[in-house]
Every structure is written in structure tokens, then in C-alpha cells.
Amino acid sequence: MAEETVEVRLLTAEDYLDLKESMVSAYQDMQGSYWREGTIQKLISLFPDGQIAVTVNGKVVGCALAIIVDYEKFGDDHTYEQITGYYTFNTHNPKGDTLYGIEVFVNPEYRGKRLARRLYDARKALCENLNLEGIVAGGRIPNYEKYADQMSPRIYIEKVRDKEIYDPTLTFQFSNDFIVKKILRNYLPNDAASKGFATLLQWFNIYYEKDRDTIRYNKSTVRIGLVQWQMRTYSGMKGLLQQVEFFVDAVSDYEADFVVFPEFFNAPIMMEFNELQPGAAIRGLAKYTEQLREEFSRFAVSYNVNIISGTMPIVVDEQLYNISYLCRRDGTWESYKKIHPTPSEVYAWGMKGGNEVKVFDTDCGKIGIQICYDIEFPELGRIMAQQGVQIIFVPFLTDTQNGYNRVRFCAQARAVENECYVAIAGCVGNLPRVTNMDLQYAQSAVLTPSDFAFPVTGIKADATPNTEMIVVADVDLVLLKELHAFGSVQNLKDLRTDLYEVTTKKK
Structure with a gap:
């Protein structure tokens, strides 16, 4: 034949x-x-x-x-x-x-x-x-x-x-x-x-781009730089900012689109408030937050990189919050308040939780921020997924490997169930002279969904545990579109919205 x-x-x-x-x-x-x-x-x-x-x-x-x-x-x-x-x-x-x-x-x-x-x-x-x-x-x-x-x-x-x-x-x-x-x-x-x-x-057509022919466009491949920050003694705010700029400079040399700092990376500055009670000391640290935000915004423009500023305390209407900033390279900025303070943050500092779940538009797609403990609550990731999130950034601070694993495992779960990338950045080392900030454990990582187009482990890149370093990795946003439409399983498409739903309550 x-x-x-x-x-x-x-x-x-x-x-x-x-x-x-x-x-x-x-x-x-x-x-x-x-x-x-x-x-x-x-x-x-x-x-x-x-x-x-x-x-x-x-x-x-x-x-x-x-x-x-x-x-x-x-x-x-x-x-x-x-x-x-x-x-x-x-x-x-x-x-x-x-x-x-x-x-x-x-x-x-x-x-x-x-x-x-x-x-x-x-x-x-x-x-x-x-x-x-x-x-x-x-x-x-x-x-x-x-x-x-x-x-x-x-x-x-x-x-x-x-x-x-x-x-x-x-x-x-x-x-x-x-x-x-x-x-x-x-x-x-x-x-x-x-x-x-x-x-x-x-x-x-899942690849359709309405503004593809304009000068400003959303990139398909996004480069992320994570800072695994070593806690150490600094000579005041000037010394801290020198170290911040060093990392921004290093990551921008790789032409990264985002640089991510950890939660409470600025805790060494609390040393000057050690004679105060913990609640008063953290409020003392909050006095530097506006200055830090301004410097991050300046670095974002100067080094042409979007910055997730890590987190820092802020006092709003006498209430204490844990806040993170998105400082865009075009000079604009927005903020996100940690929604779920940990029991120790509430007990030691009197920290309050924020009330807004939102996704930010950037020149590299839609991103979300969840601070440490927040990533352990799947509802937040699902709400962000409903708003089209492509990358969730998680600045974290954990003192034990158990605490770290809670963040890591939940971050991987969020990546799978919401068909997005999750990037986590933490602190390492110790601060023996700062109350309530003794030890830190971290292994920063860029995590992916789990399907044929992604690494079998669900890990795009990760750091050496407990070592100061940067992690640089590329993520492909087009792969997310393909996953949504053609994945082996399609978590977002197969939601039983006739049976259940996740919504926010207006406060």
C-alpha cells in the first residue's frame, strides 16, 4: 500500500x-x-x-x-x-x-x-x-x-x-x-x-495584545531579582541605604524588571530604640518609612527597575501596619498593607491588618504582593487570580525552618492553584542586639505552576539557604496564558462557581 x-x-x-x-x-x-x-x-x-x-x-x-x-x-x-x-x-x-x-x-x-x-x-x-x-x-x-x-x-x-x-x-x-x-x-x-x-x-486568541505596536508594552519574558538579605549592624540609615543601593545596582546590571527585598529588612535600625518597649521601638522604626519609600522610588527610576521594597512599619491614624511598596521605574508608586499580622506581631507590637486585596498594573504584567503570613491564606491568592495576577511577590521573615516551610509550601500551592508565578524573598543571619529579631532562616525562590512547560520541581530558581546572595530568574508570561487555555488541568477554568465562590467584604 x-x-x-x-x-x-x-x-x-x-x-x-x-x-x-x-x-x-x-x-x-x-x-x-x-x-x-x-x-x-x-x-x-x-x-x-x-x-x-x-x-x-x-x-x-x-x-x-x-x-x-x-x-x-x-x-x-x-x-x-x-x-x-x-x-x-x-x-x-x-x-x-x-x-x-x-x-x-x-x-x-x-x-x-x-x-x-x-x-x-x-x-x-x-x-x-x-x-x-x-x-x-x-x-x-x-x-x-x-x-x-x-x-x-x-x-x-x-x-x-x-x-x-x-x-x-x-x-x-x-x-x-x-x-x-x-x-x-x-x-x-x-x-x-x-x-x-x-x-x-x-x-x-490568548496571545492577542491590543497595544503590541506601541512603544510601551507588556513584556512576555520578565526577569526577577530576589535579594536574600543578611541582617547585620549598620551605621544608621546611611549605611542601610548604601547596602540597599548596592543590591539594586547589582540586580539592575542583569537588566532585571523587578528587584524584591524581604520583610523587615530594615530591622537593624531598631537597635537605636532598644531601650524602649517593643511596641514603642517598632513605632520608632516607622519614623524612617517615608524616607525609605522616597529612596526606593529614586532608585527605581535611576536604575530602571521596578522595586518591591520589602516591608517596613508605618503608623496611620495612630494604628501600626506592616507595609510594602511597589516603586515603579516610571516614578509612580503604590502600597500594600499586610492583611494578616502574625500572633507575635500582634502581641509584641500591636500590629493591625490591612483591609485591601489588590493587583497592580506594571509594564511587565499584573502583579500582587502578599507579605509573609498572608501567603498562608489561599483566599487572597484566589481573589488576586480573579483580578488577573501573573506574579505574586512575597517578602517574608521567618526565624525557624518550620516557619520558612510554611511560607514556602503555601507559596508553591498558590502558584499551582492560581496558575501564576510566586517569588519569595527573605532575610538570613541574626540580630542579637535587636529585641524580637534574634534569628532568621530563608531560602528565597521563584516558584512556578506544575505542568509540562514548567520545571518538574515547580522551582524556577532558588537561593542557597541562609546565605546572603541574589537570585535572578526569567519567567515567561506567555506560558501562563497557554496553561490557562490548554493545561493538563485548568484550575481557574474548572472552578465550580455554581457551588462556591471567594469574595471580599467592603470595609
């Missing part, structure tokens, strides 16, 4: 006779339904990249035809004649936002070889390469005539989706990640098998 060769390529005018033969065979239930030669030639001339053929041993046995449209001009209520400009294709707009599929078929003699899937894959690749929002098409439901007396089109579509009924067209569309936007009446009035009904189908 001779081997068959299969090729997917652009359709040419010379392919017309094979194309007509295959189309007549494909639409035996719609007599006379085939494309005229002049129409095919016009489509090829108008949009050659959109006309795709599949051949077996050199013979065209199927095709996928498409145009680009400005979809808002048509909306969801349109007919086939309207979307094609009554077969003139004057609706084709090279600057449009949607690839509109006007035809897909495979000669019945060649079915069972997954040729239609190859056509769909080629069409999806075209959509991605052209940076279009997605693919829209009207789809027949040719088996509906067998069930029209028993159920409405809506019930029929639901049963096809749930695999209770097989439809040669719609079942295939569902298996190729298309969704049904609505049911169209009289889309193809001569389609007796579908009783004049059609499904309006849509496939979303």
Missing part, C-alpha cells in the same frame, strides 16, 4: 478543479453548493494568507477560507450574506480585529485522517501571527433535522456539548476550543439539514 503524503499550504487558483470536486462531495445534502472559480480567485487575490488548503498526494481534498473583519460593525446578529458583503467580500478589512471563517470542509472520502484539525490549527496560527482577537464563524448543525421535532436548537446544542448527541460539525467545533456565542436564525436559509439555524462560534 502506497504511503500518503499530507500537506497544508496556501490555496492557489490552479487548485480550483480539485477544490470544486471535494466541495461537491462534502455538501451532498446541499445541491449546487460549491464556490465558483471567479469567487475563489477573488478571495485569493484579496487575502491570500487566509485561504488554506490541505492536500493528500498533491490533491486538494479540503480547505479553510477566511477574511478579516472589523467585528463591531456587524455584531452578533448577522447573516452569512451580510458578513461576506453578499459574496463580494468588500467587508474584508486588513486592519480589522477578527478572522472570520467563511468556509471549512473536507472531502468525505478523506475523513478520519484528522485533516480538518490541521486546517483549524493553521487558521489559529494565522490568527495568532496577525495578532487578531480571535476567530468567529457561523457553524451548521446538520444533524439537527433528526431532532427538530423533539427539541429546540438550544437544547440540541447543549446535548451536543455534553456528548449526548453527535453532530459532525458542532462536535468538531467544541473539540477545537470554540464556544457558542448564540444561535443564529436564517444564517444560511437554504441549509435544510440545519433547519435554517446556525451557531455563532468564537475562538479566543
Whole structure:
């Protein structure tokens, strides 16, 4: 038996006779339904990249035809004649936002070889390469005539989706990640098998970037620098800032997009308040917070890197909070207050918890901050995931390996369940002359979801435990999009929101 060769390529005018033969065979239930030669030639001339053929041993046995449209001009209520400009294709707009599929078929003699899937894959690749929002098409439901007396089109579509009924067209569309936007009446009035009904189908391009051609754009690969900070005695604020700038400089030399400092990295400055009670000492440290924030903002601009400032105490309306700053490299900044102070923070210092869960926009995607103990509460990660978070930064401070493991294990869980990256940065060493800050244990790390595109361990990079150093790692945000859409499991997509939900209460 001779081997068959299969090729997917652009359709040419010379392919017309094979194309007509295959189309007549494909639409035996719609007599006379085939494309005229002049129409095919016009489509090829108008949009050659959109006309795709599949051949077996050199013979065209199927095709996928498409145009680009400005979809808002048509909306969801349109007919086939309207979307094609009554077969003139004057609706084709090279600057449009949607690839509109006007035809897909495979000669019945060649079915069972997954040729239609190859056509769909080629069409999806075209959509991605052209940076279009997605693919829209009207789809027949040719088996509906067998069930029209028993159920409405809506019930029929639901049963096809749930695999209770097989439809040669719609079942295939569902298996190729298309969704049904609505049911169209009289889309193809001569389609007796579908009783004049059609499904309006849509496939979303997860790689679409609305502002891809602008100077300021969100990067797909993001470089993160973590500072594993050694606690030591400093000669006041000046000495501390010199060490901060040293690390910002070192990380920026690697052209990093983010540098992350740990929780309470500035604790050595509390030494000057040692004669005070713990609650008064931490409030004394809070007097330096505004100065630190200003310096971090200056460093972010000077070294062209976004900075997660670690954390520091702040007093607001006489209440003490643990705060972290996002200092962007464009000079803007925002803040996040630790929501869950640990029992020791409450007991020793009288720390209060913040009341806002939020995600920050940056030039490198959407990021969140959770401070140490916060990462042990999965609700926060889920709320951030609902807001589109891509990277969660966790400044932490732990004194024992048990405490560290709680942060580490929970951070890995957040990365898996929320399909995002989690970067944790901690302090090492000891401060024997600072009350309540004796010992620190840390192993800073960049953690990933768990699927084929990511490291088997779920660890992109990590530090040597209890050693002052930096960790620099690249994370690919495109991999997150692919995970959301095509992962082996899809935690966010498969949430049973009909059964449960996580929401915030307004305070």
C-alpha cells in the first residue's frame, strides 16, 4: 500500500478543479453548493494568507477560507450574506480585529485522517501571527433535522456539548476550543439539514495584545531579582541605604524588571530604640518609612527597575501596619498593607491588618504582593487570580525552618492553584542586639505552576539557604496564558462557581 503524503499550504487558483470536486462531495445534502472559480480567485487575490488548503498526494481534498473583519460593525446578529458583503467580500478589512471563517470542509472520502484539525490549527496560527482577537464563524448543525421535532436548537446544542448527541460539525467545533456565542436564525436559509439555524462560534486568541505596536508594552519574558538579605549592624540609615543601593545596582546590571527585598529588612535600625518597649521601638522604626519609600522610588527610576521594597512599619491614624511598596521605574508608586499580622506581631507590637486585596498594573504584567503570613491564606491568592495576577511577590521573615516551610509550601500551592508565578524573598543571619529579631532562616525562590512547560520541581530558581546572595530568574508570561487555555488541568477554568465562590467584604 502506497504511503500518503499530507500537506497544508496556501490555496492557489490552479487548485480550483480539485477544490470544486471535494466541495461537491462534502455538501451532498446541499445541491449546487460549491464556490465558483471567479469567487475563489477573488478571495485569493484579496487575502491570500487566509485561504488554506490541505492536500493528500498533491490533491486538494479540503480547505479553510477566511477574511478579516472589523467585528463591531456587524455584531452578533448577522447573516452569512451580510458578513461576506453578499459574496463580494468588500467587508474584508486588513486592519480589522477578527478572522472570520467563511468556509471549512473536507472531502468525505478523506475523513478520519484528522485533516480538518490541521486546517483549524493553521487558521489559529494565522490568527495568532496577525495578532487578531480571535476567530468567529457561523457553524451548521446538520444533524439537527433528526431532532427538530423533539427539541429546540438550544437544547440540541447543549446535548451536543455534553456528548449526548453527535453532530459532525458542532462536535468538531467544541473539540477545537470554540464556544457558542448564540444561535443564529436564517444564517444560511437554504441549509435544510440545519433547519435554517446556525451557531455563532468564537475562538479566543490568548496571545492577542491590543497595544503590541506601541512603544510601551507588556513584556512576555520578565526577569526577577530576589535579594536574600543578611541582617547585620549598620551605621544608621546611611549605611542601610548604601547596602540597599548596592543590591539594586547589582540586580539592575542583569537588566532585571523587578528587584524584591524581604520583610523587615530594615530591622537593624531598631537597635537605636532598644531601650524602649517593643511596641514603642517598632513605632520608632516607622519614623524612617517615608524616607525609605522616597529612596526606593529614586532608585527605581535611576536604575530602571521596578522595586518591591520589602516591608517596613508605618503608623496611620495612630494604628501600626506592616507595609510594602511597589516603586515603579516610571516614578509612580503604590502600597500594600499586610492583611494578616502574625500572633507575635500582634502581641509584641500591636500590629493591625490591612483591609485591601489588590493587583497592580506594571509594564511587565499584573502583579500582587502578599507579605509573609498572608501567603498562608489561599483566599487572597484566589481573589488576586480573579483580578488577573501573573506574579505574586512575597517578602517574608521567618526565624525557624518550620516557619520558612510554611511560607514556602503555601507559596508553591498558590502558584499551582492560581496558575501564576510566586517569588519569595527573605532575610538570613541574626540580630542579637535587636529585641524580637534574634534569628532568621530563608531560602528565597521563584516558584512556578506544575505542568509540562514548567520545571518538574515547580522551582524556577532558588537561593542557597541562609546565605546572603541574589537570585535572578526569567519567567515567561506567555506560558501562563497557554496553561490557562490548554493545561493538563485548568484550575481557574474548572472552578465550580455554581457551588462556591471567594469574595471580599467592603470595609
